[in-house]
Amino acid sequence: MTSPEPIGLLLDVDGPVASPVSRTVRPEIIDALIALAGAGWPVIFNTGRSDEFIREEVMNPMLAAGIPEGITFHAICEKGATWFSFDAGGATAVEVDDALALPAAFGSEVRRLVEDQFADHMFFDETKRAMVSIEQRLDVGNADYLDRQGPFDAAVLEIMQHFDMGVCRLAHHLPDSDDSVDYRVDPTIISTDIESVRVGKDLGAERALRLIEGEVPHTWRTVGDSRTDYAMADYLHEHGYSVAHVDVRPADGVPEKPYPVLTEGELTNDDAGAAFLLRCAETAVLPVVEPLR
Structure with missing residues (x-):
């Protein structure tokens, strides 16, 4: 069975998901993201990357690993200026805000x-x-x-x-x-x-909430590697959601925030991202246990 209260995930890509060295995503992160989505957690990418990068480095490896039917991922690209969704059948058309x-x-x-x-x-x-x-x-x-x-x-x-x-x-x-x-x-x-100046991770968070079909989770985790990524958590906190931000490169300085800021010890970038996502996957997908009689 799955965790009774799914948590929303809003993820920067460079750093916590894709290696800043190779620009690729390791298989265990792909598997963790699919497992979390399968457990009912909305998984949304909020990145400065282009839609093409997300298709090539994130969506295609997910398709190869096997996205279960009925699960949809969303990708907010170019810091909110473009966006699309994808599932087992591939990607939707890319939306572009031409005003930006x-x-x-x-x-x-x-x-x-x-x-x-x-x-x-x-x-x-x-x-x-x-x-x-x-x-x-x-x-x-x-x-x-x-x-x-x-x-x-x-x-x-x-x-x-x-x-x-x-x-x-x-x-x-x-x-x-x-x-x-x-x-x-x-x-x-x-x-x-x-x-x-109108684009940003806060605009991405706003678009993310609009893309979710059905009930929007009250609890969120945002994950990023730069100070600008905190804008995701800022937006969610300001709009009444319970949120904690996971900083995968805290050595750049952790600002004072009204919500928890989490780190993965000495791990950074996609090492930290993998540790966080794998732990989430382990707790979100629970084994079925028969009740004691």
Whole structure:
């Protein structure tokens, strides 16, 4: 039998689910996610990744492992700008919020910047539909990539001024609330996203709740590897849900929050994600025990 009170899972992908080194998902995580969904837990991915990445690195391995009939997974991509669902029959059509998309000409100019000056360390992500992103090459060390990330981010801000895109800032220079900013440049440990300030993990959480068919669980676990991922738990807490956030890279600093923040000891990234998800799967899927007579 299954746990009587399913818990909702809202998962960042890079870090807790997919390795930031190989960009792939280990089989035990795939199995745990399928087991949790089979136990009635809504499993929703809330990521800055594109829908293509989720299909290739998450959905296809799940299909190969065997998604049971009647189970649906949801994927919020590009921090809420695109989304789709998938089940044993494959994926639905991708929904795109065109109001959040960056100008195509701007994306072309960023692609040219990468090709001309930064191609030795990063590549332009051709799969994004709304935001503009670059990513560390797999054959480049992270320290070398990070040395070039700062100059790239500065060059992008100059391009944004040229395209008259309004007020643009680096994400870590933004206050908690500033209605004057239109776009942000958001660097992570392996990428930089250039995006509307209206996208974010809180927007992803809002879309996630709308996608759930049937009763929405009161209790949630959100899982992420960066400070911006806390916005998932912030949104759920502010809207009356019971939530705890699992931080798989707490060394970056754990902020004070009105809800519990959980870690997996010394484990980080998908090591921590695997430990958390496997433990959840073990407790969510309980053996059938005959009552004593």
